[in-house]
Amino acid sequence: MAVMIAVDRVSRLYRRGVEEIHALIAVSLEVQAGHFVAFMGPSGSGKSTLLNLVSGIDRPNEGTVFVAGQRLNDLTEDDLAHWRARHVGLIFQFFNLIPVLSARDNVALPLLLTDLTKRERQRRAETALRVVGLVDRAHHSPATLSGGEQQRVAIARAIVTDPDLIVADEPTGDLDARNAEDVLALLRQLKNDFGKTVVMVTHDPRALRFVDDAFHLDKGVLLEGEAAERAAEAIRLAATPAHHSPRQPTA
């Protein structure tokens, strides 16, 4: 199977005044195409920084990031924007739909960056809404949708351009348990039904039941071997009450 993401000895340093923050330290990993993976770890572990690097929102100080065969280090900010529009679908914790646009127009927003006709943009937006099960709410404004529905509209917005990679930053962070499970199942469905590569940052222990693999970070370092297993076990324990069996992944 082809490698979708290859991160090699990547470091990211932020400067806040005289203070230096090592958000990532020599992280290397690979994600196969068509996999659903999670970046997990406590706050400040560097998981969101890593997500920003693989989604082309940020650039590393050291190391290289290849995504879908493109080395991202060398691209300018505008080139990265152009690349993201074609190859990446982004989902955020706070759905941030545009309140004055209908669900369908929100989904169609990224298609403004393409050469598609208005009719074709509308057709694709409706297809994406059908995938997330909201085609009957296409003309609703975000204010009339529940939190779970808004996140599903945001997912439809992320897939409408048929990107190679879908990245989600805490997609269940602002949802109740039921909606969170629905969203995780939907992301899994994108992987299963459409072969999408999905990378997600999450604190949510339920995510482990849906992903193919999880990368654990702590203080900017990617945990490996026993340390990673201990971190995964700790999350699993936190997620599983003693008398309950974990649900199986939907695939």
Add this chain to the structure above:
Amino acid sequence: MSYLALVLANLGRSKVRSLLTGGAVMLAVLLVCLLLTMPAGLDAIVTSIASDTRISVHNKAGVVYSLPLSFARKVRHVDGVEAAVGFSWFGGAFEEAGKVTFPNFAVEAEHVGAVYPDYGIPAQQLADFERYRDGAIVGRQTMKQYGWKIGDRITLQSTILPLNLDLRIVGEIPNDRSPVLWLNREYVDQALKALGRSGMGRVGIVWTRVKDPSRVNQVMAAVDELSRNSDAETASETERSFFFSFFSSLQGFIRIILIVTGLVALCIVFIAANTASMAVRERAAEIAILRAIGFERRAIFAMLLGEALTLSTVSGLTGVALAVALTRVLRAFAGWNSALGPLGNFMVTPGVIVQGVVLSLLVGLLAGAVPAYGAVRRSVVGVLHDVF
């Protein structure tokens, strides 16, 4: 959905704010357009009442200083002069004592018609004015204002001379915007003498008509040469120039108003920029998301600038349209009501329209560019970090 639909949808996000900001821009553009009509309007007024072949000869020290009546006779003999007539301010009040409601002058009745042939006063009326010592010729505006007609008798009480003169209206200046009244200088002279005072031996202005428009400057120089080294040296100028200098204080006032208007427009720019900045700040998260999903800096910049430009242009065009409508209404009213006469000259010309539209665009550009630049200058990750 298109970029334009996105821009319009964003403008509709806070309708009250958009309406208030648009209203401020509209009023500023309306005000500027109306004020910009004033210089051309004054020019039109002067052009409508002034002739380039008529010159005003008055005391070099100012129009309030008089000239000897004999100087008018000398002027008539200057080469190139067609006719000349002495004018003296009578300051007559009608009905209400001490209140001069229309300009009135004692003139040399036998010469006035030759100096003002362009007024189109019938020859018979000019002849009657010359024949009847108590005759008066009145502008149509004043005739209408008081409901007078030829043959009526009126009384004017001078505010500068101890005279109360009965006058017989023998003619009319057939111009809706003419308020002036001429009475016979000879009548005033004799009335003064009857009171035991010296007659009316001096005049305020000698209005002079030149035969050849191309020789106006030469004639003015020749006339002024006549009075050189006398106790009443003269300064000649064309009628057009005379009225322009008469309006010069008003023009200075207009200049001040234009400066203030410019400052008001600048204030509107700041207000609109502040409003746009607030709107951009409120949408920081959305803008960050748009940039994250692939909208380039220039696309976001263009969208935000487009919002400001659309609002300012629509508002500005409304302001321009209102200015056009308002001046047209004034012009229409001026046709029905002679008291509004001069207002009919203030027209929004194509030049004023262009200036109004350019002002609207400038307001939009300046008000939109600063917040739009602020929204795109930072990196995506920096903005995402701040807003989430």
